[in-house]
Every structure is written in C-alpha cells, then in structure tokens.
Amino acid sequence: MNHTSDELPPDWPTTERQALAVQLDLRTRVVLDEPGPPPGAPLTAVGVDVAYDDERDLVAAAAVALDARTLDVVAEATAVGRVAFPYVPGLLAFREIPAVLTALRRLGAEPGLVVCDGYGLAHPRRFGLAAHLGVLTGLPTIGVAKNPFTFHYAPPGPDRGDASPLLDGDEEVGRALRTRTGVKPVFVSVGHRVSLDRACDHVLALARDFRLPETTRRADALCRRALAQAVTGG
DNA sequence: GCGACAG
DNA sequence: ATCTTGTCGC
Numbered sequence: 001m002n003h004t005s006d007e008l009p010p011d012w013p014t015t016e017r018q019a020l021a022v023q024l025d026l027r028t029r030v031v032l033d034e035p036g037p038p039p040g041a042p043l044t045a046v047g048v049d050v051a052y053d054d055e056r057d058l059v060a061a062a063a064v065a066l067d068a069r070t071l072d073v074v075a076e077a078t079a080v081g082r083v084a085f086p087y088v089p090g091l092l093a094f095r096e097i098p099a100v101l102t103a104l105r106r107l108g109a110e111p112g113l114v115v116c117d118g119y120g121l122a123h124p125r126r127f128g129l130a131a132h133l134g135v136l137t138g139l140p141t142i143g144v145a146k147n148p149f150t151f152h153y154a155p156p157g158p159d160r161g162d163a164s165p166l167l168d169g170d171e172e173v174g175r176a177l178r179t180r181t182g183v184k185p186v187f188v189s190v191g192h193r194v195s196l197d198r199a200c201d202h203v204l205a206l207a208r209d210f211r212l213p214e215t216t217r218r219a220d221a222l223c224r225r226a227l228a229q230a231v232t233g234g
Numbered sequence: 235g236c237g238a239c240a241g
Numbered sequence: 242a243t244c245t246t247g248t249c250g251c
Contacts, residue, residue: 050241052242087242089239096241118240128240149240187240241242 008084008098019085019094020125027127029135036140036194037112039201043068046111047215048103048133050096051223052083053231059083060227061099064218065109068205071214077106078226089149090124093132100133111139113194113202115215119143120191122151122166122174134192141191142199144213148176148187156185161204175200179207186212 013019037043045068050061058080065075079102085094096118104111120130120143130143148166153176156164160181166174166189174189177200188203190196206213 050242052241054242087241089241092241123240143240145240147240150238 009101012084012098013094016088016091019088019091022094023091023125023127023132026132026135027125030121030127030131031134031193032121032190034140034193034195036198037202039198039205040069043112044074044109045113045115045202045206045215046104046107046109047115047117047213047217047219048100049117049216049219049223050099051220051227053227054083056231057083058227058230059095059099060223060230061096061103062219062222062226063100063103063107064215064222065107065111066206066215066218068113068202071206071208073218075107075109076218076222077103077108078222079103079106080226080230092118093127093129096129097133097136101136104137114139114141114191115202115206115213116141116143116191117145117216117220119145119149119174119187120189122149122168122187122189124150126173128189128191130189130191138192140193142194142202143174143189143191144203144216145187145189146212151187153187158182163200172196177203179204179213180211183211
C-alpha cells in the first residue's frame with residue numbers, strides 16, 4: 001500500500017514572501033455568501049488534521065469522514081510526506097495543506113463539509129487554513145481552533161451553545177462557542193461556502209460528547225497513528 | 235524596539 | 242505541534 005504523499009503541488013511556495021503573495025491572490029476567491037449544508041440533514045462531515053516529526057522532517061495527515069447525524073466513521077485516509085513549510089503564524093496553510101490534499105484524494109467519500117483544525121477567515125489577512133483549503137478544493141469548509149490566536153473575545157455564557165463574537169478590533173471574524181457547559185470554548189470561523197451561524201450549528205452537533213468536534217478528534221488520533229507507524233515502520 | 239503568535 | 246507522570250473520574 002502506498003502511504004507516501006505525492007510530490008508537492010508544482011508551484012508550492014518556498015519562502016514567506018512567496019506564500020504571502022499566494023495568499024493575497026487566492027483570498028479573492030473565497031465564497032462567503034453561501035449558507036452551506038443545512039444542519040440536521042444527511043451529511044458527510046470530514047475532519048482533517050496533521051501531525052509532525054520535525055526531527056525526521058515528516059508530516060502525517062488524516063481525513064476522517066463521519067455521518068454527521070450518528071457520528072459514525074464512514075471512511076478514513078492518511079498521507080505521509082516531507083514537511084512542506086516551517087511553522088509561521090499566519091502561514092500555517094502552507095505547512096499543512098499538501099499532505100491534507102493527498103489524504104482527501106484518497107478518501108473514498110465525497111465531503112459535504114470539511115472541518116479544519118485551525119482558522120478560516122479569522123486570520124491576519126482573512127485567509128487561514130480552512131479558507132485556503134476551501135478555495136483549493138471547492139468544498140464547504142470551516143475552522144475550529146482551540147486557542148483565540150491573536151483575537152479577543154468576551155467569555156460566552158456558561159452553558160453549552162452559548163457563544164460570543166471573536167473580534168479583530170471591532171470586526172467579528174469568528175465566534176467563541178461553548179460546546180460543553182463550564183468548559184473552555186472552541187473558536188469557530190468560516191472557511192469557504194458556509195455561513196458562521198451554520199458553522200456553529202455543525203460544530204455543536206459534531207461536539208455532542210466532547211469539547212472538540214468528533215471530526216477533529218478522529219482525525220487527530222488517526223494522523224498521530226499514521227505518523228507513529230511511519231516512524232516505526234510497518 | 236518589544237511582545238504576541240492557529241498548528 | 243511536541244516534550245511528559247500521575248491522577249481523578251466515569
């Protein structure tokens with residue numbers, strides 16, 4: 001079985017300067033005026049995540065497809081390759097996306113929604129990982145992050161479902177969403193072809209039993225396994 | 235100049 | 242992201 005990632009996309013940026021230019025170009029193609037898939041209806045929600053071994057210059061990505069109503073796993077795929085870009089705040093997409101694209105190609109399911117680990121429009125140039133992946137694939141995408149990055153928010157109410165705006169100055173770039181009563185919120189932002197209200201509805205449904213959506217929990221576990229297996233061999 | 239900084 | 246023990250709890 002071939003678990004090696006394909007080569008990088010031909011013109012993948014090497015320098016920060018190139019990456020910035022790509023962001024400024026691609027960000028004009030983000031679609032923000034579609035509501036996205038309706039919550040409650042049949043939906044294949046795909047979680048994507050990436051794990052690293054910087055020592056060995058390895059990256060492992062996972063894509064896990066769930067039935068959004070039952071949270072059952074319906075398909076899985078992984079991809080292991082070389083790290084494509086260093087971690088630079090604001091340029092995370094260039095580090096994560098190549099391996100994620102390979103994993104998505106290998107997934108035997110058509111995603112109705114892709115849930116990313118990180119941000120979409122909540123980004124210094126309004127083009128985070130989730131928005132970038134959406135533009136490259138054409139798929140509806142959202143971002144769910146565990147930290148507020150450089151943004152600010154007033155703590156949402158204490159109950160599951162309570163939310164407050166995630167602010168860049170006075171602009172709402174996402175939402176702090178409480179998925180578990182009394183537990184730190186997650187930070188939701190729009191990627192591509194999904195409204196913020198629906199993004200939060202989907203996150204709440206997917207985070208039925210835990211703070212993080214089941215999509216990201218499954219993808220996180222799988223990419224770690226794939227990385228460990230790649231390092232160990234066999 | 236200094237601090238902050240998704241994963 | 243990753244480095245890392247025990248521990249409390251369902």
